Amino acid sequence: MEILSKNIVLKDYIPTGTPSTKNFNVREIPIKISKDKEVLVKNLWISVDPYMRTRMTDRKNYIPPFTLNEPMDGSAIGEVIETNSKIFSKGDLVYSFCGWRDYFVTNEENLEKIKPIDVPIQAYLGPLGFTGHTAYVGLFNIGNLQPEKTVLVSSAAGAVGSMVCQFAKIMGCKVIASTGTDEKVEWLKNELLVDHAFNYKKVENLVLYFKDKCPDGFDFYFDNVGGEFLESVIYRMKNFGKIVICGRISQMNATSPTGLKNMAHVLVKRLTIRGFLIFDHLKDRAKFEKDVSKWIKEGKLQWKETVVQGLENSPEAFANLLEGKNIGKMLIKI
Numbered sequence: 001m002e003i004l005s006k007n008i009v010l011k012d013y014i015p016t017g018t019p020s021t022k023n024f025n026v027r028e029i030p031i032k033i034s035k036d037k038e039v040l041v042k043n044l045w046i047s048v049d050p051y052m053r054t055r056m057t058d059r060k061n062y063i064p065p066f067t068l069n070e071p072m073d074g075s076a077i078g079e080v081i082e083t084n085s086k087i088f089s090k091g092d093l094v095y096s097f098c099g100w101r102d103y104f105v106t107n108e109e110n111l112e113k114i115k116p117i118d119v120p121i122q123a124y125l126g127p128l129g130f131t132g133h134t135a136y137v138g139l140f141n142i143g144n145l146q147p148e149k150t151v152l153v154s155s156a157a158g159a160v161g162s163m164v165c166q167f168a169k170i171m172g173c174k175v176i177a178s179t180g181t182d183e184k185v186e187w188l189k190n191e192l193l194v195d196h197a198f199n200y201k202k203v204e205n206l207v208l209y210f211k212d213k214c215p216d217g218f219d220f221y222f223d224n225v226g227g228e229f230l231e232s233v234i235y236r237m238k239n240f241g242k243i244v245i246c247g248r249i250s251q252m253n254a255t256s257p258t259g260l261k262n263m264a265h266v267l268v269k270r271l272t273i274r275g276f277l278i279f280d281h282l283k284d285r286a287k288f289e290k291d292v293s294k295w296i297k298e299g300k301l302q303w304k305e306t307v308v309q310g311l312e313n314s315p316e317a318f319a320n321l322l323e324g325k326n327i328g329k330m331l332i333k334i
Contacts, residue, residue: 045121046125094114102334145171153224159329235265242271
């Protein structure tokens with residue numbers, strides 16, 4: 001069976017600035033199963049994630065750039081339509097890294113069968129997927145978060161940040177959440193029940209604000225934004241505090257990235273600052289899946305999704321993600 005696969009391709013690299021729809025094309029490619037162990041999958045849900053911005057330049061980075069004018073990739077949930085595999089059957093739900101397209105053919109080794117618990121299937125791209133896993137690894141594997149600490153989270157209403165807030169609350173920590181709109185502040189306070197949430201865009205001096213709201217300082221900072229925000233936080237960290245760097249979304253589109261000017265405070269306070277990439281931990285999922293599935297069943301976790309309909313709208317959704325126009329996980333529904 002031959003099918004036309006609609007896919008999104010990157011037309012040109014984007015050294016600086018925010019990507020726009022003009023940087024992408026929609027193309028159709030005929031595909032069919034032709035070999036043993038191959039599987040034809042129809043994507044149902046596709047994830048767009050901030051790290052993808054680093055793949056839209058031709059600079060050397062921790063992950064290769066997208067190949068121009070070739071189908072892009074990313075996390076996706078799909079249904080098996082046709083199979084030459086003994087592992088997968090028609091109708092199976094699968095996780096893959098073959099996003100940004102509606103249909104694809106791949107070898108069975110590139111798919112992971114999903115055995116869903118009682119949650120919407122797209123949760124395997126959110127709390128039970130890449131983003132939940134990122135939050136879990138950053139807090140526990142990298143940061144070794146202990147109970148009853150004071151935790152600051154930036155981009156706290158995003159997919160990863162909102163999971164970090166809730167995981168930390170489950171640990172009995174005090175959680176201070178930063179975000180970029182009043183609507184997100186209300187969600188964090190009223191639904192996720194963080195101890196304090198604020199709109200950083202309305203704060204004139206972050207260092208003084210942190211001193212007023214949390215005079216004792218922070219034990220732990222989960223950094224999703226980098227830049228001047230990170231610099232301000234360093235001034236208010238406690239001695240021997242920990243900073244886990246997950247992302248730097250404030251710098252991704254910057255034409256003039258900013259660096260830290262207060263490294264002396266890192267020395268004097270004996271801070272630990274460590275970055276991490278979830279790609280180094282993809283095989284380390286067992287404890288994460290066990291704990292998060294348990295928390296979901298116990299009603300301790302909730303999440304929001306910003307859903308965009310239609311594959312062709314993926315580039316616009318991605319640009320909106322980088323500009324903070326989403327609450328929770330940004331998803332494309334095919």
